[in-house]
Amino acid sequence: MRIHQGAMDTTEQGRSMMKELNRSVWRLNIPGLHFAIAFATTLVGSLILSAISPNAQTESSIAASPPQPIPQHPTSAIVDKIQAELQQALQEIYSQPPQSQTLTPTQEIYRNQLLENLFTWPSPPPLATAQTRRTARRSDAGSDTSATVQDWTPILNAATQLQYSQVPQPENLPGAFSVPDTSTLQLEGTILTLNDVVLLAVENNREIKNAYLERVVQRQDLAVAEDKFNPNFIPRLALNVSRNENGQLFTSLGGLDVGTTISSRMPTGATIELSWLMNQQLRDSNRNEASNQGELKSDFRIGVRQPLLRGSGISVNRASIESARLTEQINLLNLQSTLSNKVTETILAYRRLMQAQEELKNAQVTLTTTRRLQEITQALIDAGRTARVDLVQSQADVANQELNFLQAQNAVEQARISLLDLLDLDENLPIVATEPILTQTPVLNAEELQQFVYERNPEYRIADLTVNRTQYDLIQANDERRWNLDLDVSYGNNASSLVNENRDLQAGLVFSREFGDLTIEQRYKRSQINALQAENNLQNLRESLNLQVNDRVRNVNLRRTQVEQARQARELAEQNLSNEQIKLGLGRDTSIRDVVAAQNALSQARSREVQTIIEYLNAITDLDRILGTTLETWQITLQTD
Template identity: 40%
Template structure:
């Protein structure tokens, strides 16, 4: 466990503009499918170093936090959510009444000789229309008009009139467009699209977190490889000094110095490659975290093993079927296809509408009149339009069948992927055990060869020591690779199961504005 230092990362300083509550992160409560030892301290509340040369030590929890707060792909996904929520609101307002008020006023003057007539008109109207779940539409229109007319002739005639008109109409489809299921289908499709959008957001965050963790471990691997290279170089330099001493004492041939110097040179070349690999790994991590590229990031943890609590395929498959975003989206596509087929079949029906209307005219200068009527309207498409409607039904039906096949294929692929992940983890565990044993034996072999050389055992050559040291370096790197591969496969298993957010206790605000 790494100790905290005064110059280590403060996440709030990096993501100060993004703390709108869109993604809540609680590292202290993080869940896992693995059993971990003592919880490593999070360094989220410490300040970033001002100097470029200072190291910024990150825990894996810090990396997850920075990824979900800073990554541009996640920011874009949340911007998409603003439009997506608006689309859902519009779709759900299909049965909300529409009100259209209108008001107008005008004035005019007519002159005939010395006679002037002033006329003023005012009109106010309102229309309310509303759809109902059965497919019918109710419309109410009201209009009121007033007129004032004044004449300055000898007769001095003033005329005022007030009239109003009320119209009620109701239209109910009996074939095409009839039924609650048909008329609510657009709402259900919009809600399915919303669920799919949320799953897409979840998938984006899961993939980003997974990628960030893998890049963090790549940095960790590069750091450890650099340490291995530094140790190898130090050992080669010590061996060179020992060889020189042996040559001066007459115990070794001068040619051995050349071999030792060549070994030092090779170690320096390897170390240069390790340093370059470390810089590349650091740059890759900075890229996905979207932070200052001048920060000298350091992985503040050690590559320790985590033992999985359970690798039972049937149990993990059930977890994946409930949480995997790709499988859940496949289910949503099938449900959407069912509604698409329902609407296509409805559009292929004939039109038969029931129409009912009522109107009332009244005023202070006219008799009240009313009108009540009812009727049926029938229409049917023939020719090309009819063929297009049939073809659309066939297309939607085939699409539904394809989504059913795709769903089954997705389930089978998910089952295979879960089993592959489990197998990879089991193989990795075995690799770690073997690599650790091989490294221990290589260390022992190297010490034996070095001791034999020191004691001057007959038949011992410097090249044997150098070869055993080469094998030790390779053994250490193989063990490191096995451990990192194992940890990455655990992370990929969490990604496949769809539990990455639960693992790191990241919550998504789907209503972020």
């Protein structure tokens, strides 16, 4: 004999729910509560069976007898009676706290939820569905009655949560579960601020040292060029003695020479040379001859050589000096550019170390939470609350996070060694990067920086000076192509104490030209090409700087927006983690994995925030380099002496 399918399903559902409630309730360790809840479940179970069984009939009975009117089922009266007896039985239990054990706040919440659901039963649930409510309507002489099967899900859930809350678990799982915070983690080592790193780079970097050493030679080159029109002074002092013997005859001669030579070049190209020589002759012999003894001679001569074609003119003769001065300015700008580039490179390396440290902290937090999750999973398996296959995934997560942690450690070491190499410090020095948190993110205007970059950018100023220097080089190369035509004038005065004074004056033109030397024309063509290329480079650099400034300003403003968005994302992730922890403590629809996932999301949000802040600061540093204000930003004075 088969039972009707709908009736069987409903009956089995009621019996299953009653058994599950009894099984859950009797696992509770609250004195006095067993009897009350068991009494309630017995009565309520009878009500469920009586409410849902009248429709269960066999097919044979239905076939044997014709349909008869079904009498009205007194469900309402039974419900009221059971509810009154249940409330009376639970009132004393609810008003007194358990004495056999002290409940945690989470267990207290679960207990109150269970008792509240028992007190309010059999009020219908807020949303009744086909599975939670069954209404049988009968028609007899114009009357209808309804029998309702109540929803036991809240009672079963409350009892199950209270049961699970008393299962032994590590550190009062789940309510007290927490995960580390990256902001509380500290790395061991010598703490260096960004200002410290910049100063160390300026003082210790070998490339910067070599640039300053090169300045010694560069200053000397400028001094040589500027000394072109300064007179050269050559003093002369000579003392000689000679002795000549011929048998018994001998002659002794002696002399003293005193003189000087002064030469100088004029801006017109003329060369002036002045020489003066005085000689004192002494003689001694066995014949006591005194001829020419003590003779004093004086010789004075001045000569002027003035080019009339090649090498003449102030502009031609001062071209080398002006070119050397421009070269000196270019050398200073190159030194400034070297300093700026090395400072920028050091700053970027420092921030790479900061980012690697933050990644290491996040990896450490993730590894800690993953290991904690594995311990919890093992405890849940031991308590029989989860399947053993879940442990495999936890072990795989731990292995992956250990690998990520090792990779993060390696990244920190690489960034640290790279920074120490720039600072020229011992590679075994354990340094830790730390930088103040970003507080302000100003908005930049590209138009205001366009003209400023032409005045401060080292590369643009070098290109501008190079154009001017090539013009002086072209003047000198063009002068070498001209003929030589020089005017020579000299005047001499010879005087002696024994003879009369002798004077002479000479003047003449010297005309010459070298043929067959192709290097002269080669240097001229090379100077022409250099001048044209320098102008093209200046124009290209000007256009490039316009694009670079616009791009850098756009990048800075974009990074600033990303910093604000990343900060909001991190705050929301913190709020989400707090919400998940509160939900877990209250026993709501969440799990430990949800808390761990929220913590991992927070770690990623913090990592993204640090990354966006570093990218924003790097964008500002790069903009400083383009504008030529890096040294001013870090208060570095360029040593020119």
